[in-house]
Amino acid sequence: MSETRITDQQVRLYMNKRKHNTQEVAAAKVGMSSRTARRIERATRLPSQKAERDWRTRTDPFADVWEGEVVPLLRSAPRLIPVTILRKLQEDHPGRFPNSMRRTLERHISQWRALEGPGKEIFFPQEYLPGIRGLSDFTHMEKLCVTLGGVPFDHLLYHFVLAFSRWEYACVVDGGESFEALAAGLQNALWQAGGCPREHRSDSLSAAFRNLQEQEDFTPRYAALLEHYGMEGTRNNRGLGHENGSVESSHRYLKDAVDQALELRGHRDFADRASYDEFLRGVVMRRNRRNAAAFRVEREHLQDLPELRTTDFVEEEARVTRCSTFTVRNILYSAPSRLIGHLLKVRLYIDRLDCYLSGTLVHSTPRGSLAPGRSRGHAIDYRHFIDSLKRKPQAFKGLAFRDNLFPREAYRRTWEQLDTKLSQRSACKTMVGLLELAGNHGVEAQLAERLEALLELGELPDLKTLFDEFAPRLRECPVVVVEMPSAEVYDALLDEQVPV
Template sequence: MPGKRITDHQVHKYKQHRNKLSQAASAAKAGISERSARRIEDAQSLPSQRPARNWRTREDPLSSVWDSEVVPLLQADARLNAVTLLEELQRRYPGRWDTSVLRTLQRRIRLWRSKFGCEREVYFAQEHPPGRQGLSDFTVADDLNVEIDGAVFAHRLYQFALAYSGWRHVTVIDSGESFMALSTGLQAALWALGGVPEEHRTDSLSAAFNNLAEQEALTQRYADLCSHYGLRATRCNPGQSNENGSIESRNNSLKTALDQALRLRGSRSFDARSDYETFVDTIVQRMNARAAKFLVTERAMLKPLPVRRTAEFEEIPARVSKYAVFTLKGVLYSVPSQLIGHRLMVRQYAQHVECWLGGQCVLKLPRARPAQGQRVGRAIDYRHLVGALKRKPGAFARWVLRDAAFPRAVYRQTWERLAAQRPEREACKTMVGLLVLAADGHEAQLAQELEQLIELDQLPDLNALTQLLAPPKGDVPQVVVTLPTLAVYDDLFEVAL
């Protein structure tokens, strides 16, 4: 190969094979060409014993411009590449050089940069003692194309990993990189691990660090969280993801493992979110099995957990309006009418909200978020309001929250057909009656009946559906109880004697 010198070892190997093989075969085994083999046989010395070559095998095409024009351009800006410089030389000297000189120019530039170029960034491999560092990061998992109950599930994965052993814990997050998501995922990981590392490292999360401050500062909530577990909080420099490489590389391996497992599963659709979370936990446990040996060593170096977890919720006061709703973080929630006028203390968790009144939890609701393109989200449970609608069915037609109250799409379709083909008053009474049936525990069965009626192009008959869904009446058998006489007990007493 050009620029690669034949070594003394190759010469010895060639001569060793030449005693038994042809010149071509011996050259091939020694890794040299036949032409070099012929020169070796004619030579009287080894390559190391010959003087260094000080002449060129061909004329240097860049000799007239390299020192005078190319080098000054590189000194002015070392990032200029060979293509740019060749095009500049062609403009200055039309017709003198063609593209065949490009490779020569590239090699000369590379050699020049190795001697006179600017300093390049150096990466320093780090040693990670056991029990010293745990790392956290969020990664977007939309590329997995997971579906929950037929709908695309846009989500992130929060991952906590130990730098020494590689043990990891993953939490599915369907919100942004908020403090609640960080707190929930971190605490779940620490309690699953059974110990606390010395340091917790993240990137520049706005939920953990005040990035607008002139000096690095923790947010108060994150500082309290780290203080509760005795963690020392650190972060990498903004834009330097390589400084957090122990977790960045694991994000890629995690998503690759999940993608392969989904391919092997043959489907990316899950009936419920809990099924997908169980699937993720299974894959993570398999990956942690590889780190079991190192985890034994690291667990012995971890600090003990505190007596209890710290708060994994955010308390926000909210007043229930006369419409039996309250607003929390851009989402409208419905509540039973008994809570109208009360001021609730709402605890917002990562996946649910709790309504507290007078020190008691009076209501627990799944957490909702505004849909894409929606300014205010709506989480309206028809079961909270169906009693009031039963007393005022006429209000259903122009109810502002009507579309958000339908439990399933088939109920909305049924209302649209009723509103188009029946008088408004009758349509409202029928629809409210259907919602009453659904609230009585027949939501799924009634939905099936409504789908069949839509296929048959028929409108629902409330009385017929009520009778159909009514529990069967069982015949109560008539039981006749015959009381024995007291004399029978006297006979039993005599037998016992």
């Protein structure tokens, strides 16, 4: 058959069929032509025993440019790909090397590199023993297009893997690759696993390494974390992520598993961060069930945990301004107005900020994050400003962080309509009233749905109607009737004889 090589197995099968069939029938049964069958019967050797052909069936189109032009390019720039070289030849020799010669050039270059090209990097497969190595890394998740309340949620995952059993732990990080994210994630993983490996490996995280010329250049905080858990810290060579392959390869499989779970779920929107955390925890648990037997073996070889966790936060100071805000790491946070003027000790955790005044916890808020390409961020809670805005509602229009006060997209779109169709006084008063209704009466989500419906109808919200619907007041006090007993009841009690 044309363009098909005959194998030794086909020849043997043909010879067996030929014992009981004609040449044409035997050839048809093994999938070859009668002409090939006749050639096989005349041959004295199997196809694999024949000498390789040492002549060309057609003239080499690159013969006169190979040694003078192509080989010097390959030696001076080993990373050049065949398509680039073909484009160079087409520019130097117009009309001589059509695109149809691309495969021919690729075969030539591949053979030259195998015979005379530079050596390639060798990857050494590793054998891991139980309880020896755990690996940490961060991976980006924005390509999965997860949203919280309809808002895109750009975040990272902290990912920990035990090299022997492939047991893993993952948690959401909506900030950067900070020390507190590493410390909290690593400690959560170790306490969930129930023990510590002898070695902790990562890439050149600035949260763990100073990245100087010295081999051992741990930051003091990371060195203290390793000492607390009795682990030795190692890292791969800079820029060679494949040396961290046990966790790097797991990134792809974990993200594929999350993506498939989202496909089964039918949508990628979550009501809040807690529901997304729970979803992610379920995906990781299902993956760990497949490695349960190996993990039980490794669990016996892990070191014991210390009695207590160590510090997984960073402490900074911030003063609350007269705007009832404070700034930590280029992110503007809001605070209750009673803290204006006070200097707070702020503990930055992976997911929150705890603010202390004279050793007392006075405020806690979710940790904010910087948007891509932005040097400053906002984490504003509109509830902190409601009472003051009620006294000065027109300050809302020109407020510097006004757009960050809207808890949901529906409120922002409603403000745009109010600002367009009403006077400044009426628009600001209505918007502040809506925020008061949402925050003080706990109907933020329900009110947002009603505002969406009004926007679709092209109607403006009526503040009084919405208050009557979502926060009705009792118009009448209940009538309480108290019946006073007569004094004769007490006289009867005095007349009773108490037995001795």
